[in-house]
Amino acid sequence: MSKVIIIGAGPAGLSAAITIAENGLEVLVLDEYMIAGGRLLGQLYEEPNGNWWNGIKESKQLYEKALDLGVKIQLHTAVSNLEKIDSSWVIYTATETYYTSHLLLATGATEAPLPIPGWTLPGVMSVGAAQVMTNVHRVKPGNRGVIIGVNVLSSAIAMELQLAGVQVACITLPKMSLVTKESGNPMNVMNSLLHVSHMAPSAFVKFGSKLMKIEFMKKMGITFFPKNGVKMWDIPIMLRKAVIEIYGDNEVEGVTMATISPTGEVIPGTEEKVQADFVCIAGGLYPLAELAAVAGCPFYHIEELGGYVPLHNERMETALEGLYVAGNITGIEGAKVAASQGVAAGLSIVHNNGTSNQEQNIKKAIQDIEHTRDNAFIQFHPAVKEGKQKLQHYWEEHLNTVKDMVGN
Known part of the structure; x- marks a missing residue:
C-alpha cells in the first residue's frame, strides 16, 4: 500500500507530490498521458512583468523536483475505477490495482x-x-x-x-x-x-x-x-x-x-x-470530475466554477474520508492557482496522516491560493470568488447535516 496516491500529473498533482515528499511520505503519481504537466504543457504567454510563462519549462521543473524527492511517477496509466473498501481507497488501472489511505484527485479539466x-x-x-x-x-x-x-x-x-x-x-x-x-x-x-x-x-x-x-x-x-x-x-x-x-x-x-x-x-x-x-x-472548459463521481463524492453545479464540482473545503478535503481534490477539478482557473491548491492539499494529507502538525502551514497555503487567484493574469470565470463562496456555504451545510446525524 502506498502512503499517498495522486491521480493527475498536472501542476496541482505535481505540487502536491512535492509537498508531501518534502515531509517524508511516499507518493505515487498516476497519469494517463505520456508526459507530466497536464494542461500546463501547452501554455505559453507573456506576463505583465515581461517574463514569458513557458508551460513546458515549468512542467519539467516540477517533474524533476518531484523525482529528486523520490516521488514515483507512472505515466501511460489510465485509471478506470476506484472505490473505498474498509479504510483503503482502491484504484484500478489496466495493469495493476493500487491501495492507499490518502487519495488526491487532480484530474484537471476537459473541453466542452x-x-x-x-x-x-x-x-x-x-x-x-x-x-x-x-x-x-x-x-x-x-x-x-x-x-x-x-x-x-x-x-x-x-x-x-x-x-x-x-x-x-x-x-x-x-x-x-x-x-x-x-x-x-x-x-x-x-x-x-x-x-x-x-x-x-x-x-x-x-x-x-x-x-x-x-x-x-x-x-x-x-x-x-x-x-x-x-x-x-x-x-x-x-x-x-x-x-x-x-x-x-x-x-x-x-x-x-x-x-x-x-x-x-x-x-x-x-x-x-x-x-x-x-x-x-x-x-470552454469544465472540471474533469468523473472519478470523484465514481467514488461517491457529493457534487454541486456552480456556474462560476465552470460546472459540476465535488464538494470540498478550503483544505482541499472532500466529504469522503481520505479523499482530496486540487486543481481544475475544483473549478476552472489557471495553472498557478492549481499549483497553490496542490500545496494546500499536500499539507492537509501530511497533517491528516499524523506525520506532523501542519495547521499553520495549511492556513498560509489557503491564503496563498487567494493571493494567487487575486493576481491571476488570465481569469477564466470572472465570478470565481462568488463560486467559491457558494461552495463554502454548501460545505457548511454538509457539516451541519453531519452534526445533526451524529446528535440523533
Whole structure:
C-alpha cells in the first residue's frame, strides 16, 4: 500500500507530490498521458512583468523536483475505477490495482464541444488540441485557421498560434442554438471577452474595455460593434458574425459565416465563405470530475466554477474520508492557482496522516491560493470568488447535516 496516491500529473498533482515528499511520505503519481504537466504543457504567454510563462519549462521543473524527492511517477496509466473498501481507497488501472489511505484527485479539466454542421471533417479540432500540437509537439495544425467560440481560452490560444507563425483568420461565434445559446449570444460573449482585454497590445482596446463595463455601453457596443470585428494581436474578433457551417469535401476547406443581430439571430442573405485549412472549436472548459463521481463524492453545479464540482473545503478535503481534490477539478482557473491548491492539499494529507502538525502551514497555503487567484493574469470565470463562496456555504451545510446525524 502506498502512503499517498495522486491521480493527475498536472501542476496541482505535481505540487502536491512535492509537498508531501518534502515531509517524508511516499507518493505515487498516476497519469494517463505520456508526459507530466497536464494542461500546463501547452501554455505559453507573456506576463505583465515581461517574463514569458513557458508551460513546458515549468512542467519539467516540477517533474524533476518531484523525482529528486523520490516521488514515483507512472505515466501511460489510465485509471478506470476506484472505490473505498474498509479504510483503503482502491484504484484500478489496466495493469495493476493500487491501495492507499490518502487519495488526491487532480484530474484537471476537459473541453466542452460545440456541435456545428461539418464538425466531423478532418481538420476540425478543439482549440486545446491545436495548442498541444503547436506548443508541445511543435507541429502546426494548419496554415490558416478559424476559431469558433470567443472566450478566454480561445483568445489566449489564438495569440499562441500567431506566435508560432500560424495565421488565425478570425475568432468568431457559433450560430446560436439550444446547445450554443450562451456562446452564440454576443452580449454574453462580450462579458467574457472583457476579462482578456488587458492582454491586448492595443491601448485603444484596453481603454474601450473599461467603458464596456457599463451596462448601457455594453448594449451600445454590441449594436455598433464592427461587422468585420475588432483586432487583438492582429486577429479579427467578431461578435456580429457566426459560423453556420464548416465546409469541405474530404477535409476542411473553410467556413460559411453570416452576420448576426445584437441578440444572436442570423440575418438572411449575409452569408459569406472564409477559406481555412483547419478549424478550432472553443466551447470552454469544465472540471474533469468523473472519478470523484465514481467514488461517491457529493457534487454541486456552480456556474462560476465552470460546472459540476465535488464538494470540498478550503483544505482541499472532500466529504469522503481520505479523499482530496486540487486543481481544475475544483473549478476552472489557471495553472498557478492549481499549483497553490496542490500545496494546500499536500499539507492537509501530511497533517491528516499524523506525520506532523501542519495547521499553520495549511492556513498560509489557503491564503496563498487567494493571493494567487487575486493576481491571476488570465481569469477564466470572472465570478470565481462568488463560486467559491457558494461552495463554502454548501460545505457548511454538509457539516451541519453531519452534526445533526451524529446528535440523533
